[in-house]
Each structure stands twice: as C-alpha cells, then as structure tokens.
Amino acid sequence: MNPILHELQNKQWVWTAAQSRCSSADSSRVKTGFKHLDKALSGGFPAAGMVHIHSHLGCGELRLMLAALQAQTMRQIKENETQTASEKNAASNDKLWVFIAPPFVINAEFLLAHNINLNQVILIQPDTYEEVLWSAEQCAKSGACASVFIWQNTLKHQQVRRLELASLQGQCHCFWFDNSQQQKSNLPLSLSLSLTREDSDILQVKINKQKVGWAKAPVKVKVPFVCRTGKLFTQKQTPLAGKNIVHLHKLT
Amino acid sequence: MQFDTRSLWIYLHFSQLQLDTIEQSYSKSVDQQAQVKEPLAVYHAQSNQLVQINHAAQSRGIKRGMGLASASLLYSNLKLFEYKESLEKTHLTQLANALYLITSDIVIMEPSGLVLRAQNMLHLYGGLKPYWHSVSQVLAKHGFHYQSACAFSIQAAKLMARLGVGIISDERSAINTQLKACALHASDILPKDIEKLKRIGVMQVAELDRIPLSELANRISRYSLDIISELRGQAPSKVSFFQPKSHYRDYIELLYEITNTDKLQPVLKHTLEKFSQFLYLRNAQCLHIDIQLFQREHEPMLLGVDSAMPIYRSQDWLEIITLKLDKVQLLSPIYAIALSCDEYENVALSNEDFFARKSTHIAAMSLLSRLGGKLGSDKIRGLRFVQDFRPECSSQLCDYTAIASNGEPNATKSAENSIFADRPGLLLAEPSLLTQKVKVIKGPERVLSGWWEDKNVSRDYYIGQSDQGQQLWLFKTPEQQWYLHGYFI
Numbered sequence: 001m002n003p004i005l006h007e008l009q010n011k012q013w014v015w016t017a018a019q020s021r022c023s024s025a026d027s028s029r030v031k032t033g034f035k036h037l038d039k040a041l042s043g044g045f046p047a048a049g050m051v052h053i054h055s056h057l058g059c060g061e062l063r064l065m066l067a068a069l070q071a072q073t074m075r076q077i078k079e080n081e082t083q084t085a086s087e088k089n090a091a092s093n094d095k096l097w098v099f100i101a102p103p104f105v106i107n108a109e110f111l112l113a114h115n116i117n118l119n120q121v122i123l124i125q126p127d128t129y130e131e132v133l134w135s136a137e138q139c140a141k142s143g144a145c146a147s148v149f150i151w152q153n154t155l156k157h158q159q160v161r162r163l164e165l166a167s168l169q170g171q172c173h174c175f176w177f178d179n180s181q182q183q184k185s186n187l188p189l190s191l192s193l194s195l196t197r198e199d200s201d202i203l204q205v206k207i208n209k210q211k212v213g214w215a216k217a218p219v220k221v222k223v224p225f226v227c228r229t230g231k232l233f234t235q236k237q238t239p240l241a242g243k244n245i246v247h248l249h250k251l252t
Numbered sequence: 253m254q255f256d257t258r259s260l261w262i263y264l265h266f267s268q269l270q271l272d273t274i275e276q277s278y279s280k281s282v283d284q285q286a287q288v289k290e291p292l293a294v295y296h297a298q299s300n301q302l303v304q305i306n307h308a309a310q311s312r313g314i315k316r317g318m319g320l321a322s323a324s325l326l327y328s329n330l331k332l333f334e335y336k337e338s339l340e341k342t343h344l345t346q347l348a349n350a351l352y353l354i355t356s357d358i359v360i361m362e363p364s365g366l367v368l369r370a371q372n373m374l375h376l377y378g379g380l381k382p383y384w385h386s387v388s389q390v391l392a393k394h395g396f397h398y399q400s401a402c403a404f405s406i407q408a409a410k411l412m413a414r415l416g417v418g419i420i421s422d423e424r425s426a427i428n429t430q431l432k433a434c435a436l437h438a439s440d441i442l443p444k445d446i447e448k449l450k451r452i453g454v455m456q457v458a459e460l461d462r463i464p465l466s467e468l469a470n471r472i473s474r475y476s477l478d479i480i481s482e483l484r485g486q487a488p489s490k491v492s493f494f495q496p497k498s499h500y501r502d503y504i505e506l507l508y509e510i511t512n513t514d515k516l517q518p519v520l521k522h523t524l525e526k527f528s529q530f531l532y533l534r535n536a537q538c539l540h541i542d543i544q545l546f547q548r549e550h551e552p553m554l555l556g557v558d559s560a561m562p563i564y565r566s567q568d569w570l571e572i573i574t575l576k577l578d579k580v581q582l583l584s585p586i587y588a589i590a591l592s593c594d595e596y597e598n599v600a601l602s603n604e605d606f607f608a609r610k611s612t613h614i615a616a617m618s619l620l621s622r623l624g625g626k627l628g629s630d631k632i633r634g635l636r637f638v639q640d641f642r643p644e645c646s647s648q649l650c651d652y653t654a655i656a657s658n659g660e661p662n663a664t665k666s667a668e669n670s671i672f673a674d675r676p677g678l679l680l681a682e683p684s685l686l687t688q689k690v691k692v693i694k695g696p697e698r699v700l701s702g703w704w705e706d707k708n709v710s711r712d713y714y715i716g717q718s719d720q721g722q723q724l725w726l727f728k729t730p731e732q733q734w735y736l737h738g739y740f741i
Contacts, residue, residue: 060741104679
C-alpha cells in the first residue's frame with residue numbers, strides 16, 4: 001500500500017469502505033433504539049463526540065436520543081456493576097447532564113419521566129456567547145459529564161472543532177441544537193442530522209454527515225410521546241372493547 | 253513561665269529579615285543575576301539609619317547605621333525600603349510555624365529573634381548535633397541570614413547570637429569562654445546602664461562577672477540587674493511559648509504595582525503553595541478562602557473563592573482563582589495581596605475502596621468549582637421537582653450545591669410518581685399568546701389548581717402541532733384564549 005495512505009489510515013484520517021461494514025457490529029456505538037436508524041448510522045450514535053441536530057425547536061429532537069443515552073448510561077453501570085449495592089449507587093450517581101443556555105426552562109417532570117436523576121442535571125445560564133462556548137468546552141472535556149446540550153445557531157468551524165475534540169477527550173456527547181435556516185456543511189462533527197416531522201408520530205431523519213459510512217437516504221423514525229395516560233387508552237381500552245364485542249357476538 | 257538555669261537554649265538572630273524577603277522575591281520575579289547585584293537597603297525612618305544592607309551595597313562602602321544623606325552620597329541609585337516591624341514579625345511567625353514541626357518550645361523574640369528550648373529535645377533527637385542538623389535544614393529552606401548561639405540562659409544566647417560569636421555546643425565550659433569575651437553593648441541592658449558600667453570599667457561579660465550582684469544593685473536599674481543575673485545563669489528566664497494559630501493569614505507586599513490580573517498569577521502561585529503546605533501539614537482541606545487585593549487608591553477588594561469539594565492543592569486553588577480573576581476589574585494598581593482562611597476541616601478518613609467511587613465524582617466537583625469560579629455560582633443551577641399540579645411550579649431551580657451533597661431525596665424519585673408524564677421538555681417561563689396556526693393532536697387535560705393562593709390556574713392543556721412540525725404545549729383559558737406554554741423537544 002502507498003505509505004502515505006497507510007500513515008493516514010493509522011492516524012484514522014482516512015476510512016475505507018470495508019471498515020464501515022465491520023463497524024456496524026461495533027459495540028462502542030450507542031444503539032438508537034430504532035432499527036432503520038441504527039443501520040443507517042452503522043450501529044448507532046458514536047460513543048463520544050459532537051452531534052449536530054438541525055431542526056425546528058420542538059420536533060422531538062431530544063426525545064429521539066434520550067432513550068438511547070439513558071440506555072447507554074445504564075449499560076455502563078451494568079458493566080461496572082459488581083456485587084455490592086453501594087458500588088451500584090456510586091456508579092449511578094456518576095455522570096452529569098449539562099444543559100447550557102437552553103432557550104426556555106427545562107422541565108423537571110420531563111426529565112423524571114425519562115428516568116434521569118435530577119441530582120445529575122446541571123443548568124448553566126451564562127451571560128455571553130463566549131461563556132456558553134467556554135462552559136461547554138469545560139464540561140465536555142472534564143470527563144464528568146454524560147452529555148452536554150447547547151442551543152446555538154451560529155458556531156464557527158474552529159469552535160466546533162474545539163468542542164468535538166473536547167468531547168472526545170472527555171468521552172461524552174455534545175449535542176448542538178440548531179434551528180437556523182441555513183444549511184451548514186463541512187463542519188468537523190462526528191454526526192450531523194436534520195430532523196423534520198412528517199406526521200404526529202413520525203420523524204424524518206436525514207444524515208447530513210457522519211464519520212465512517214456512506215451517504216444514506218433519509219430514515220423515518222417513530223418518536224411517540226412518553227405518554228402514560230395515552231398508553232393506557234390505546235393499549236388497554238381497545239382490546240377491552242374488542243373483547244366486549246366478541247362477548248356480545250357470542251351471546252347473540 | 254519560668255525555667256531552671258540548666259536548660260539549654262538556642263537563639264536564632266535574623267539580622268536582615270526584611271532585606272532577605274525582598275531579595276528573595278526579586279530573584280523569584282525577575283532575572284536573578286541582574287537584580288540582586290543592585291544595592292538594596294532597608295531604612296529606618298525614625299532613627300534616620302540604614303538598618304539592613306545587602307552585599308552589593310556593602311561593596312560600595314555603605315555601612316549599617318549610616319544616615320540617608322551619607323549613603324546617597326556614596327551611591328545615589330541605592331534602592332531603599334522602609335523598615336517594617338510588622339513584616340518581620342509575620343515572617344518570624346511563619347518561621348516559628350515551620351520550626352514547630354520539629355521542635356516543641358519556641359519563643360518569638362520580637363522583632364528579629366527566635367529562641368528554641370533545646371534541652372527537652374535532646375533526648376528525642378539523641379543529642380544536640382542531630383537536633384541542630386534538622387533545625388538548620390528547616391532554616392536553610394527559608395533562606396534567611398541568621399546567627400545562632402547556644403547557651404544555658406536566653407540572655408547569654410541572645411548576646412552571643414547578636415554578636416555573631418555563638419557556637420552550637422552543650423559543653424558549659426566552651427560556652428562560658430565564648431561568652432566571657434562578649435561585649436555588653438549588644439545585650440538587652442539599658443543604654444544608660446551600659447554607660448554607667450563603662451565608667452567603672454566594665455565592658456565585657458568577663459569583667460562583669462568579677463563584680464558581685466549586690467554591688468551592682470545600687471548602681472544600675474532593676475531591669476538591667478535582672479538581665480545581668482540571667483546572663484550569669486543565676487536567674488531563670490521568663491518567657492511564654494509560641495502557640496501556632498488555628499487560622500491562616502498571609503500578606504505579601506508586591507515589589508511593583510500590578511495593574512494586570514494576569515501578572516498576579518506567579519505571586520498567587522507562590523502564596524498558594526505556602527497555604528497548601530500549611531494545610532498539608534495539618535492533614536486538612538478547606539472549602540473557602542478569602543483573597544484581598546489592596547488597591548493603591550481604592551478600598552481593598554475582597555474575593556471569596558469557593559470550591560465545591562474540600563481541596564488543599566495549590567494547583568486546584570490556582571485554577572479556580574485564575575478564572576475568578578478574569579472577571580475582576582482593578583480600579584487602581586495593586587500593591588499587596590493577602591490570603592486568609594478561617595475554617596478548614598480535617599481530611600476524613602474514608603474506607604471506600606479505590607474503585608467504588610470512580611474519579612468522575614472528583615472530576616464533577618472540580619468542574620463545578622471551575623464553572624462557579626468563572627461564571628459566578630448563581631449561574632450554575634440544579635433542578636428540583638416539586639409536587640405541584642401547576643407546571644410552572646413543579647420545576648424549580650436550586651443551588652447546585654445540592655448536587656454536590658447528593659442529599660436531595662425527591663430528586664431521585666423516578667417517573668413512577670409522576671403520572672402526568674405527557675410533559676414538554678422546555679417550558680416557557682411565562683406562557684405567551686399563541687400566534688401561529690396549529691393542529692390539535694391530543695387533549696384536553698384540565699389543570700385546576702392554586703385557587704388557595706394568588707397563582708390561580710385554570711387551564712385546558714392540549715398538544716398541538718404547527719406547520720413546521722413543531723409539537724407545542726398549548727392551553728385554553730376559560731376566557732377562550734389560547735396560550736403557548738412549552739415545546740416537546
């Protein structure tokens with residue numbers, strides 16, 4: 001092989017197409033919980049790095065990932081878990097969820113519904129744009145955070161790169177929510193997704209960019225509300241009604 | 253406290269404590285060779301004398317005790333510092349603190365002397381030689397010039413140390429021969445009594461010894477008489493021993509005024525290293541320190557620095573302080589800084605094993621301290637869930653220290669307790685009037701609460717979807733007005 005190419009490959013700057021197929025079985029990827037999406041993302045979300053999500057505010061962008069992230073932390077706990085209960089407690093107390101300058105107030109009930117321990121949630125409300133980036137970088141590289149969420153419409157190439165490196169260093173996810181109009185390309189991200197809502201339940205996920213992998217067609221994903229009352233109605237009542245009908249028929 | 257006349261004492265005389273500290277800070281801050289060659293002197297304004305001079309000044313013919321005029325004639329660029337007794341005192345206390353670790357009884361003789369009671373340490377160290385060895389090692393670390401002497405009374409040791417003729421020995425005869433040659437003028441005997449003694453031909457200790465005490469009694473004052481009897485080893489000395497303070501204070505005068513906070517870094521680093529040494533020796537950690545920046549033309553600025561987790565290492569503190577300093581605006585140049593810590597706690601012995609609580613806890617705590625230091629701790633908030641049906645009341649921001657203590661019981665309650673899980677991720681702080689076209693996809697859910705207080709809520713909540721696919725949380729008031737209250741992210 002060409003020595004230059006070999007060197008580039010060693011530095012992981014060049015990926016071969018063959019690699020992408022193997023990596024679909026890569027255990028380090030975080031399973032999204034949606035089969036089609038997993039396939040398109042060659043196994044799931046990257047284990048760490050910066051993820052760009054371009055969508056309108058309120059499309060279910062966070063719900064798409066929360067379950068997967070929650071599962072990832074649970075899995076890590078299981079891996080670390082040995083027999084004693086105290087250790088389990090300690091491990092589950094571990095990593096922080098940091099929300100930096102959210103556009104509105106984060107709802108505690110929503111997080112509780114997703115089984116997130118509020119002790120691990122931190123909200124940061126810096127005054128300036130620079131402070132937002134600084135705190136995001138600090139959190140990402142500290143190694144103490146599971147995920148860092150930022151809401152920004154404009155990030156420069158260099159700033160994205162810094163955050164990407166920081167989150168790789170701290171082994172965490174840095175989610176960048178962006179609801180601006182213009183498309184961004186060529187940013188050094190681990191993953192970039194565009195979300196649009198098709199129906200009340202269905203989200204269309206377009207993969208703008210991912211490390212390792214081909215360009216894929218948009219994937220449709222069903223992201224329901226985590227709605228307990230709703231579930232009660234849909235799952236329990238309809239079969240009951242069906243049963244009654246059957247009974248009625250039998251009686252007659 | 254009184255002591256018998258058989259105790260062995262060591263007197264340490266620091267002849268140029270202030271000058272030494274000045275020279276040390278010079279060599280730390282600037283290029284060493286260039287600066288210490290410059291003649292420096294410490295000037296005592298009241299007596300119009302140069303009290304401490306360095307080698308470079310000596311080589312230009314300047315002598316101790318000279319007036320300002322004659323010194324400036326000899327060398328006009330002589331750098332002068334005003335003599336400060338308080339400064340020497342603080343340094344003496346620091347030295348005493350350092351020596352306290354290896355020796356038990358220390359007396360501070362202000363302004364420039366320390367007395368160690370060697371007698372009771374001899375047994376521990378197995379003789380004077382190893383004891384003196386460890387004492388001199390501590391002294392060498394501080395790098396001050398000193399003259400030492402050993403004697404069986406404090407006054408005798410003091411006299412010899414001041415004259416610089418002291419020896420470190422516990423042989424009575426050797427000490428006595430050394431003492432006998434000493435001139436009286438360096439002792440504590442009052443100057444007018446020295447004059448009187450001079451008239452009767454007594455200049456040295458040896459000559460003094462020949463005269464019985466009773467004969468001297470009607471010639472000189474009572475005070476001087478006590479000193480003479482101590483010198484002879486006939487009376488015990490009355491001293492009180494040094495007790496280390498339980499709080500930490502440090503004050504550093506800067507060599508030049510600093511206007512830029514970046515330049516404070518090296519000074520702070522040095523100060524914090526001393527502080528961390530203080531904590532380390534006491535097996536202690538602390539949560540809060542105060543730093544005072546003395547400004548030339550304004551009130552001193554007080555910076556309280558907090559850590560989310562008890563720490564002692566200077567690097568950790570420096571990291572937080574640097575962030576804090578970034579935000580500080582200096583009104584006028586700083587001429588001194590002070591560091592103080594009133595409360596510290598002993599490091600709790602934990603029998604957790606190494607792997608149980610992984611290092612992420614420490615990482616999280618130091619992250620929080622860093623963020624709090626830079627952004628201000630009011631910008632870092634935790635989240636708390638309160639059992640309330642009104643959505644705007646159920647999520648409350650709280651202090652992030654709750655996270656540090658891990659003590660919030662209701663925060664760990666999981667989804668089982670909240671039946672109303674159909675809640676948006678983002679809530680508007682104030683519901684706003686709905687202005688866009690939406691399609692209702694779920695609802696209604698009626699919330700009627702708070703009628704017992706001002707925040708009365710009576711709403712029918714719906715989930716709606718806009719044309720852009722945004723899922724919104726809406727409510728309708730009894731007045732048939734539609735409001736937007738949240739986003740399902």
